[in-house]
Amino acid sequence: MPRAQTAAPPATTRPTGSKPPRPKTDRRSEILAAAQRCFVRSGFHGASMHDICNEAGMSPGNLYRYFPSKEALIAGIAERDRAEVAQEFASADLSRGFFAVLEGMAYHHFSERPDEQVKLCTEIMSEARRHPEIARISAAFDADVRKWLIDLLRAGADRGDIARDLDFDAVTTMLMVIADGVWWRRALEPNFDAKALLPIFMDITRHMLGSRTANRVRAKEGAG
Amino acid sequence: MPRAQTAAPPATTRPTGSKPPRPKTDRRSEILAAAQRCFVRSGFHGASMHDICNEAGMSPGNLYRYFPSKEALIAGIAERDRAEVAQEFASADLSRGFFAVLEGMAYHHFSERPDEQVKLCTEIMSEARRHPEIARISAAFDADVRKWLIDLLRAGADRGDIARDLDFDAVTTMLMVIADGVWWRRALEPNFDAKALLPIFMDITRHMLGSRTANRVRAKEGAG
DNA sequence: TCTTTGAGAATGAACGTTCATTCTCTTGAT
DNA sequence: ATCAAGAGAATGAACGTTCATTCTCAAAGA
Numbered sequence: 001m002p003r004a005q006t007a008a009p010p011a012t013t014r015p016t017g018s019k020p021p022r023p024k025t026d027r028r029s030e031i032l033a034a035a036q037r038c039f040v041r042s043g044f045h046g047a048s049m050h051d052i053c054n055e056a057g058m059s060p061g062n063l064y065r066y067f068p069s070k071e072a073l074i075a076g077i078a079e080r081d082r083a084e085v086a087q088e089f090a091s092a093d094l095s096r097g098f099f100a101v102l103e104g105m106a107y108h109h110f111s112e113r114p115d116e117q118v119k120l121c122t123e124i125m126s127e128a129r130r131h132p133e134i135a136r137i138s139a140a141f142d143a144d145v146r147k148w149l150i151d152l153l154r155a156g157a158d159r160g161d162i163a164r165d166l167d168f169d170a171v172t173t174m175l176m177v178i179a180d181g182v183w184w185r186r187a188l189e190p191n192f193d194a195k196a197l198l199p200i201f202m203d204i205t206r207h208m209l210g211s212r213t214a215n216r217v218r219a220k221e222g223a224g
Numbered sequence: 225m226p227r228a229q230t231a232a233p234p235a236t237t238r239p240t241g242s243k244p245p246r247p248k249t250d251r252r253s254e255i256l257a258a259a260q261r262c263f264v265r266s267g268f269h270g271a272s273m274h275d276i277c278n279e280a281g282m283s284p285g286n287l288y289r290y291f292p293s294k295e296a297l298i299a300g301i302a303e304r305d306r307a308e309v310a311q312e313f314a315s316a317d318l319s320r321g322f323f324a325v326l327e328g329m330a331y332h333h334f335s336e337r338p339d340e341q342v343k344l345c346t347e348i349m350s351e352a353r354r355h356p357e358i359a360r361i362s363a364a365f366d367a368d369v370r371k372w373l374i375d376l377l378r379a380g381a382d383r384g385d386i387a388r389d390l391d392f393d394a395v396t397t398m399l400m401v402i403a404d405g406v407w408w409r410r411a412l413e414p415n416f417d418a419k420a421l422l423p424i425f426m427d428i429t430r431h432m433l434g435s436r437t438a439n440r441v442r443a444k445e446g447a448g
Numbered sequence: 449t450c451t452t453t454g455a456g457a458a459t460g461a462a463c464g465t466t467c468a469t470t471c472t473c474t475t476g477a478t
Numbered sequence: 479a480t481c482a483a484g485a486g487a488a489t490g491a492a493c494g495t496t497c498a499t500t501c502t503c504a505a506a507g508a
Contacts (some may be wrong), residue, residue, distance in 0.1 A: 001467075023330070027483095037456080043350070043354050045269040046354055049469080050467080050468090052438070058484080059485040059486055061469090061470075061471080061484070061485060061486070061487095062483070062484045065483080065484085068467095069465095069469085070468065119353065122349070122350060123355070125346070125412060126346060126347070126350040128342065130266070130270055131265060135392070167424075168419065170420065171424070173409075173421060174421060174424050174428075176405075176409070177402060177405035177406055177408075178401060178402055180408045180409060181400075181403070181405030181408065182401055182405075184349070184408055185397075185401055186405045187349075187353070188366075189350060196394065197394065197397060197398060197401065200391075201396070201398070203432070204398075204428040208424065208428055251457095272493090273494055273495080274495075282458075282459095283458060283459045283460060284460075284494085285459060285460070285495090286457065286458045288494095288496080289456095289457080293494080294494065406455085440486080
């Protein structure tokens with residue numbers, strides 16, 4: 001059972017601090033990019049460390065100076081993607097109206113995000129079932145997304161774009177479920193046209209968030 | 225690159241043809257059940273053939289008389305599950321009303337199907353990306369489900385339970401996407417309460433299938 | 449009834465390979 | 479001379495798979 005530390009870069013000591021000593025871009029990023037290509041091509045278990053070394057143009061001994069294990073590579077990729085998504089949510093601009101923002105994000109998720117990332121995501125999820133460290137990262141990722149989504153919904157409610165008495169938790173869960181499902185299908189069906197689903201997605205979302213129906217908070221049953 | 229044949233049972237020669245020679249239940253089923261437990265516990269790659277042999281109470285040599293490779297085990301499980309789901313769809317009884325049937329099936333899918341099968345499903349899907357034979361089985365599975373769902377919708381429309389001018393393909397895709405998403409979350413979040421989503425799911429489904437909105441078939445744009 | 453026979457079921461040690469990881473050595477800049 | 483950066487052969491464990499062999503037992507022959 002291999003260890004799961006994320007391993008700091010191999011001493012980025014810049015003591016005298018004169019000129020930048022890195023002619024190429026950050027070595028760690030290069031390695032992660034190479035690993036990503038290999039994982040997408042052959043899967044986490046199908047890709048050997050030698051494959052990844054070749055792809056990165058680097059010897060095994062050297063690669064291990066940057067990442068302590070194969071698992072740390074997947075963990076590194078997951079963490080990097082998490083930062084990227086954080087960026088996307090942080091840049092949401094509600095002044096265009098709630099549904100415009102949501103549709104933009106949906107379009108991005110359904111269509112713009114490259115297939116590479118979608119496939120990689122399934123690899124990460126599969127490994128999350130086995131490696132606690134990866135499970136931790138992906139659970140944290142998930143909690144982040146949920147929080148951002150709920151904040152977005154609350155802000156939309158404040159603006160009056162959507163109903164105020166929603167069961168925000170349930171609605172958020174449903175949105176995430178749909179998003180997950182879309183990615184699962186994208187990963188599995190090479191020619192799946194997710195963006196064709198956008199109209200219907202926006203339609204049911206408007207319904208969920210706006211009309212007076214089952215997804216509202218209700219008084220708890222069983223009370224006197 | 226291992227072969228992918230599904231391997232017939234090891235010669236069920238019954239030449240004289242008198243009494244049934246099987247004292248125990250079918251050996252192949254026992255092996256699949258053992259493999260399923262191992263795959264759920266450790267994943268496809270985490271479970272070794274020796275693990276599976278132990279779980280099945282059988283030596284490797286003997287196990288290989290029933291299945292020609294590890295891959296054939298996953299393929300066998302996938303095929304077995306496909307048959308089971310076929311059963312479920314075949315027994316749908318529309319006389320109770322379309323939405324009652326749909327809600328029953330959703331409840332079954334969200335809650336009753338055991339977590340074991342859900343986890344296993346993610347393993348199968350992951351491997352489908354690598355092994356063509358497994359990809360074939362799971363694509364066939366998918367096509368079956370899609371066909372059954374569309375038939376169900378058509379029947380519901382004939383009964384007058386749902387709208388007649390739906391874009392059946394798009395709606396079916398959306399239903400499958402949601403179903404996929406629910407399973408993905410069930411696999412990832414150990415305490416995910418899918419059945420709490422049922423009301424909201426039924427609500428948006430009624431909306432999709434009944435009201436006059438974006439998910440209707442429209443005249444193709446651009447025509448004269 | 450007892451023995452022989454033979455075929456299928458099952459065994460488990462061994463094989464060859466693969467793979468993640470480590471070790472040792474070289475290079476090149478300061 | 480020192481030390482980070484890198485190379486690549488080496489290592490050893492683990493794995494899927496195979497195969498020579500043994501076990502079981504029902505039926506045929508005596």
